[in-house]
Amino acid sequence: MSKVFVDVGISLDGFVAGLNGGPKNALGDGGINIHNWMFKQKAFLSHLNLDGGETNNQDIDIIERTINRIGANIMGKRMFEEGEANWPEESPFHCPVFVLTHEKRKSWERPGGTTFYFNDEDIHSVLKKARNAAGNKDVRISGGAKTVQQYLNAGLVDEFDVHIAPIFMGAGVRLFEHLDKNKFSFEINNVINSTEVTHLSYKVNSKK
């Protein structure tokens, strides 16, 4: 059966984004630095149809493996709104994306295989739709922090992948808060290190 996994980048002090994030300031003040390791890799840039980039370290494998396993994404409304204002016309998902929102809106198809579906339903129902859309591939909980927290607290996540950049934000949006640790536990699965970032992968055991 396909897995539900979280895959996010954080700073060493635990932030997924800086302060003052929004459509005009994607990832918040300084938040882009959390993802520098990824933005410099060819494997990521080519996904955006951009040339160039590095090809010489362990991070490429991680990026390619992650991209290839995703059959559908789930994201929160704010993450979508930040992206909508900033993604290129061919948005970088190339598969269905389910947006959690109270806004009524028709699905939005982009060139390159990404279609955004807007869902005013509970997170279980949206996950069911994403699973159906993903087929044999996995469902990625893309973010932001609140969406990740909701799915973890509902015991619906199988795997949690986090990429720790060796930087300090000082302030911003924390990933690991508002968590109900009675609902799940983490087990170390795998750790891969490069000079730019540390990739930690955890198996999540639900305590439902």
Place this chain on the structure above:
Amino acid sequence: MSKVFVDVGISLDGFVAGLNGGPKNALGDGGINIHNWMFKQKAFLSHLNLDGGETNNQDIDIIERTINRIGANIMGKRMFEEGEANWPEESPFHCPVFVLTHEKRKSWERPGGTTFYFNDEDIHSVLKKARNAAGNKDVRISGGAKTVQQYLNAGLVDEFDVHIAPIFMGAGVRLFEHLDKNKFSFEINNVINSTEVTHLSYKVNSKK
């Protein structure tokens, strides 16, 4: 020249201790769980003159290498007070320990080679004493969080080792806060993983 290094355990959500810590509740509520990986290892228990423990994984190397490199420790007053109430008579340092405190107190010698020195001086002066005491060995900034933060912000740390346990505290004492990121940057040095904990080691570059 000998190095100044930090070596601390944290939860995945970034806490070094739980809430309500003090001499009667060392490490705060649930804080002991941050160090479970260490307390179950023979290499650590034998340092406390206790029998038993596991000997079968990568964590032993880390513990033994760390213990062997320490020529002197520096710790804050609260960490000392928690320890004073809970360490065995032969306290587990076996080398000089410099305590940052405004309290005037004569040095306190324990069986097994640990002597505590109480210093009402600035952190630079205390580090100088610790360096002299350590000789060719390294100086460990032992904690707590505030002491670590002070030494980092003063640009006095060469290496930062952190052991991330796959647990969530939810609340407590954060390690990575009150930091002045203009004073230093981190560079990934080495990562070692076991089933119980992930050991991250960073080189700290001072921006003085």
